[in-house]
Amino acid sequence: MEEANGASVRWHQLRLYVDNHLHDRYLAPPLTVVVAALLTLWVPVGQALLWAGVELVVIAVYVSVYLRFRRAPAEDAGRWARRIALAHGAHMAMWSSIVVWAYQPGDLSSLMFVMLVHVGLISLTVVMSNPHRRLLLSDLVAPAVALVGPPLLDGSLFSVGLTALGLLYIALMLLVGLKIHASTLEALVLRQRNDQLISELERQVKRDALTGLANRRHFIETGEEELQRATRYRHPLALLMVDIDHFKPVNDTYGHLAGDEVLKAVAAVCAESVRGNDCLARLGGEEFAILMPETGLDEAGAAAERLRVAVERLRCELHEGLVTPTVSIGVAIIENTGESLSSLMRRGDRAMYAAKAQGRNQVVIAPALAA
Ligand SMILES: Nc1nc2c(ncn2[C@@H]2O[C@H](COP(=O)(O)OP(=O)(O)OP(=O)(O)O)[C@@H](O)[C@H]2O)c(=O)[nH]1
Incomplete structure (x- = not known):
């Protein structure tokens, strides 16, 4: 279906993805500050500040990529998808790094903290990234990779069990995300056909069928x-x-x-x-x-x-x-x-x-x- 309807649908998918994520402009910076403050419970203050600083730069970069995309002419969806994946991938990687880095084996509060970050990452990815299948997949890679971190550090049966549940959770979310993606795509294709039909009808209503002149x-x-x-x-x-x-x-x-x-x-x-x-x-x-x-x-x-x-x-x-x-x-x-x-x-x-x-x-x- 994606192939048949071509570049315009791909561009609309990207546009939906970017529109969904543009809320990050307002949400991500304060969230970064709050999480950096919480991080100081388990890591030195300097490291938490460094993480927050780098993340704020990453946010500025991807928001500026998104805003430039919104002003760009509707062509070359592939090149923009790569840029957007890179910029947003860096953001996801920063948050996923918390999951490995802030986890203190044996410390229940740090485990709960990293799990909370994890759940947030995965659910936001599924909700916001579904218009674009490839970006949905690339957004899920960072939290999925981060999931295997804690049990490597810990090795306890409890952590391994949690990771197994988490992986199952990711797989389910991926399934749900792909289903939402399919219906979004279908809606986009229908909208495109609708727009084409409406403009063709508008053209016909204004034209004389024999000569093609205005009627x-x-x-x-x-x-x-x-x-x-x-x-x-x-x-x-x-x-x-x-x-x-x-x-x-x-x-x-x-x-x-x-x-x-x-x-x-x-x-x-x-x-x-x-x-x-x-x-x-x-x-x-x-x-x-x-x-x-x-x-x-x-x-x-x-x-x-x-x-x-x-x-x-x-x-x-x-x-x-x-x-x-x-x-x-x-x-x-x-x-x-x-x-x-x-x-x-x-x-x-x-x-x-x-x-x-x-x-x-x-x-x-x-x-x-x-x-
Ligand atoms: N082929 C064709 N003929 C048409 C169309 N619409 C109208 N006509 C014909 O145009 C002709 C107009 O004829 P009249 O109004 O008598 O005018 P005329 O023969 O051009 O004479 P004058 O206007 O007085 O010079 C009629 O025979 C109509 O049937 C059309 O879409 N296609």
Whole structure:
């Protein structure tokens, strides 16, 4: 499952792991101080201070690695996993060292202390590291190795028994951790599929299936936003209503599929002739619209004429025969009148029908609306 869903899931696993451990920023330093103070019961003060000093540096290092990871672009999860494993491994090794080093054979209080540290290490590892299987394993290595320390020093049946129980405990925790890991991974994969589906649906809702252009719904949404912006900042906004001439005979003569090819070819010419921030849409049938922000009358008229000529030059060499479409274009401009989008579109449409009435394959500019 991990392989199939690739880099993005691995990155999310790492991200979850790091997010879980970022609480350490606030918890680990005071805990280090408390444990160093307790350590002085069994080891010289200088050694306890040295341990606390090194551990505080290690905490600073791994927290800074985590914070840099959170700002990094989502790539190269493998390299970051290695860095994170190293940084966090050092932290785990420091705490595991207590288990071996602070244990005084025969001293029940030190045994309880090291066991407490142990239980804390293992349970925190299982709870926090499960999003990432390899890091879960590497985090468990340090406490597992430390477990064999006390009985080596002591050798009593009691300590060996405790160690055996501890190892069993680690094995159970590992099983639980891997189970949690599997469900976390499944949730991540599902979330990723969900995100993909949602963005695909969002794309489909906004697109016209035949031409790939924006559809009417998306055009109206964008149009309302552009209109608000143009009105607020008193900037010009131009609208071109574009309709293919005599399109019905194309369908009737060559068939609907051939008509679709012509629609796609005209859409492609329109797409080539608009600027990046223009909004081009197929409103339906053989009608297109282009919204041009920051565009005045002269500029819009010139753009419409360029588009008309570009379509006129188009030669659709279809299987069924040659089609040379033309378009009629109506141009309407909004200038500080508080006009609505539907009114602007109506004026654009009227100008486009005027172009049809005047013989087609031409551009007509809508008269300005009185302020
Ligand atoms: N192939 C195809 N045809 C479509 C599609 N949508 C609408 N049409 C056809 O487009 C044609 C539009 O015809 P009319 O509205 O009469 O306009 P026209 O023939 O282009 O004539 P004028 O606009 O007056 O120049 C109709 O035959 C519709 O069936 C489509 O998605 N694919």
